[in-house]
Amino acid sequence: MSVSTAAADRSVCAPLPVLGRDVTVPLVTGGEVTYAALDYAASAPALQRVWDDVAAYAPYYGSVHRGAGYLSQLSTDLFEGARRTVAEFLDCRAGDQVVFTRSTTDSLNLLAAALPGDCEVFVFETEHHASLLPWVDARVTYLDAPSSPRQAVETLERALAGRDPHGPALVCVTGASNVTGELWPVRELAAAAHAHGARIVLDAAQLAPHHPVSVRDLDVDWVAFSGHKLYAPFGSGVLAGRADWLREAEPYLAGGGASRSVTRRADGGVDVEWHDSAARHEAGSPNVIGAYAIASACKALTEAGFDTLLAREEQLIRTVREGLADVPEVRFLSLFGDDAPRVGVLSFVVEGWNSSHFAAALSAEYGIGVRDGLFCAHPLVRTLLGSDPQAQGECGAPEAAPGEKSLNAIRVSFGAGTPDEHVERFVRAVRELVGGGARWTYRTEDGRCVPDTSART
Numbered sequence: 001m002s003v004s005t006a007a008a009d010r011s012v013c014a015p016l017p018v019l020g021r022d023v024t025v026p027l028v029t030g031g032e033v034t035y036a037a038l039d040y041a042a043s044a045p046a047l048q049r050v051w052d053d054v055a056a057y058a059p060y061y062g063s064v065h066r067g068a069g070y071l072s073q074l075s076t077d078l079f080e081g082a083r084r085t086v087a088e089f090l091d092c093r094a095g096d097q098v099v100f101t102r103s104t105t106d107s108l109n110l111l112a113a114a115l116p117g118d119c120e121v122f123v124f125e126t127e128h129h130a131s132l133l134p135w136v137d138a139r140v141t142y143l144d145a146p147s148s149p150r151q152a153v154e155t156l157e158r159a160l161a162g163r164d165p166h167g168p169a170l171v172c173v174t175g176a177s178n179v180t181g182e183l184w185p186v187r188e189l190a191a192a193a194h195a196h197g198a199r200i201v202l203d204a205a206q207l208a209p210h211h212p213v214s215v216r217d218l219d220v221d222w223v224a225f226s227g228h229k230l231y232a233p234f235g236s237g238v239l240a241g242r243a244d245w246l247r248e249a250e251p252y253l254a255g256g257g258a259s260r261s262v263t264r265r266a267d268g269g270v271d272v273e274w275h276d277s278a279a280r281h282e283a284g285s286p287n288v289i290g291a292y293a294i295a296s297a298c299k300a301l302t303e304a305g306f307d308t309l310l311a312r313e314e315q316l317i318r319t320v321r322e323g324l325a326d327v328p329e330v331r332f333l334s335l336f337g338d339d340a341p342r343v344g345v346l347s348f349v350v351e352g353w354n355s356s357h358f359a360a361a362l363s364a365e366y367g368i369g370v371r372d373g374l375f376c377a378h379p380l381v382r383t384l385l386g387s388d389p390q391a392q393g394e395c396g397a398p399e400a401a402p403g404e405k406s407l408n409a410i411r412v413s414f415g416a417g418t419p420d421e422h423v424e425r426f427v428r429a430v431r432e433l434v435g436g437g438a439r440w441t442y443r444t445e446d447g448r449c450v451p452d453t454s455a456r457t
Contacts, residue, residue, distance in 0.1 A: 015418055016231075016304060018048060019047075019051055028365060028440050036369065038422060040415045041371070041375075044229050050297050058289075061075065064076040079286065089213075089299075090214070090238075090240050097242075099278045100282060103130075105134075108224050113250075114248075114249035115135075120163055121169070123135065124152070124155075125142050130205070130376070131172045149184065153188045156193070163196065168199075169198035170199050175204045176343045177380070178205070178345060178375055180347060180384070183342060202222065206229065207343065213225075215240065222242065227297065232297045238294065246281060251281055254283060255283035257275075313416075317346070321338070324431070329353075330348055332347070334384075344418070350410070350430075353433075355410045359371070359372035362433070365429070440452070
């Protein structure tokens with residue numbers, strides 16, 4: 001499909017209003033252009049609706065759970081109401097807890113700290129580092145990257161078959177890859193885990209902004225996601241699911257709010273009775289605005305309708321795939337195949353280009369923001385690129401100068417707030433850069449490829 005054809009085939013719905021949609025940025029070649037934010041997989045722009053809701057609440061800001069004043073009571077109602085909204089958004093079961101955290105990473109580290117003693121953890125090498133690395137105190141089995149959803153289930157079943165079904169075990173899996181965007185067979189993996197006496201936690205950081213997530217239907221034990229990928233501001237996240245392991249664990253943080261009662265003992269020490277509710281792991285003054293923002297985003301996405309949002313996103317994916325189908329230098333990365341269902345996340349490499357150089361040119365010459373590097377999923381990207389899985393590399397940092405071989409990739413990602421023009425501009429830019437090269441000279445500075453402002457190509 002040509003870009004002009006894609007432009008004629010308009011989206012089934014308009015993009016949702018987001019902050020920054022009218023921001024202009026300078027081009028190194030002269031002039032300015034509206035910024036095309038195509039790095040949603042890292043952080044999606046906040047919905048205007050969310051920002052307006054937060055601004056409306058801000059004058060009524062008050063500390064929660066501890067104040068007798070009107071504003072404190074109002075803020076407490078708002079905070080606990082946000083918890084109920086998130087539970088409804090995730091279709092949680094009766095008795096499930098919703099704990100507010102800082103991010104997906106924080107959520108999964110909280111769960112890791114709550115694992116029973118001698119717990120086994122099973123995790124695919126394809127995970128984001130947030131779900132690959134927290135399990136330092138458990139016996140971890142890392143599973144090889146599968147080539148199909150069916151193989152993922154079979155790999156997990158083989159790994160679980162040899163364990164003691166009476167001991168605690170946890171499977172950690174992503175819902176949608178932050179590298180390829182591919183959807184994982186979560187329901188089938190959950191069934192395999194439960195059949196072998198294991199529990200499962202779903203990293204929904206990339207899934208929840210694009211697809212409905214039902215704890216009940218997927219039959220997962222926990223879900224973790226971040227507000228900043230769900231069109232809310234930075235600094236808030238969620239861990240939702242079964243209460244027993246969380247209730248039995250030591251508080252993630254010790255302090256006010258987590259404690260129900262603290263008394264002095266005769267020997268001079270203190271005895272603490274901790275809360276059994278989600279407050280057990282929410283010590284300190286909570287991020288009320290962050291929780292409210294997440295709840296606002298949940299409501300906005302639900303009201304917009306995931307069916308409508310999905311249809312539009314699938315069209316944007318087609319615009320990219322079909323618009324670059326006849327550019328042989330562009331190779332998209334995939335585990336399950338090009339036709340596998342996915343969210344709006346696509347990673348690729350360009351023959352003859354260093355990935356950092358290509359991303360820099362997209363930004364400097366076209367006003368397009370994408371991501372290059374290993375996307376905090378080093379083992380997966382190295383597997384997809386066919387490089388040494390033991391090779392060193394920093395998250396997002398290039399390892400080669402412009403024109404040299406790169407072990408990194410380029411990622412374009414979009415969602416509910418992405419205008420058609422941004423994706424169409426991206427396709428045109430890729431075709432022009434591949435066909436005619438960059439119009440500017442670039443150099444490496446502090447590990448990044450940047451325009452050389454002293455010379456023009």
